[in-house]
Amino acid sequence: AQKITQTQPGMFVQEKEAVTLDCTYDTSDQSYGLFWYKQPSSGEMIFLIYQGSYDEQNATEGRYSLNFQKARKSANLVISASQLGDSAMYFCAMRSAGGGADGLTFGKGTHLIIQP
C-alpha cells in the first residue's frame, strides 16, 4: 500500500521568503511518480511539478522545485520568493506503475498562508 505524509497542517510565511513544504512517502514499488498540486480557495486542483523515481535530477518548474531524496523517501516542494498568490492548500501525491490500483494517492495537505 502507498502512503503520503504531510506533517505541516498549516504554515505562515512572509512574502518573498522561500518556503519548503514537507512530503514523505512510502511504497514498495520501484517505479513511481511524485506530484505536487495547488488548491486555491476557489477549489480547483492545479498541477505544479512532477518527479519520477528514476529521475536523477531534482525537478524544477519556474519558482517551484522538488527536493527529491529517494533514500529518505522524501519529496519536498520548495517555492522560491513566495508571493501572496501562493496562499493555498498544497497536496503531495504519488502514482505507481506497480500494477496495483491506479490513481493518485494524496497526502492530507498543507495550508500555506503568505503574509505581506
Next chain:
Amino acid sequence: NAGVTQTPKFQVLKTGQSMTLQCAQDMNHNSMYWYRQDPGMGLRLIYYSASEGTTDKGEVPNGYNVSRLNKREFSLRLESAAPSQTSVYFCASSESVWGVYVNTEAFFGQGTRLTVV
C-alpha cells in the same frame, strides 16, 4: 480547451435520494477517476477506469457506483445518499501508466460540492 468538465457544480440531496454526477474529458485519455475530498483528509480515490468498459474500486467505494459510458465520459452514481457522503467530488483523467513511465499528471474537473441533509 475544456479539459475535464463536471456537472453539477453544487447539489443538495435529502437522505435516501439518488443522483448521478457527470464527467467528460476531451483529452483522449484512457484513465479516468473519481475522488472525494473531505476536510483534513486530502483526496481519496472512489473508483477508477483504466479504459473504456473497465472500472475498479479505489480506497472508498462503498455507497457508489460508476459507469464508463465511452472513452470521454465517466459517471458516478449515489443510489441512496447518506449524510456521510457530504463532500466535494472531483473527476480526473490522465494518460495511462505505461511500463515504468508514470510522468502523466492528472487533470481535474472543477469539483461538485454535494450536501446530503
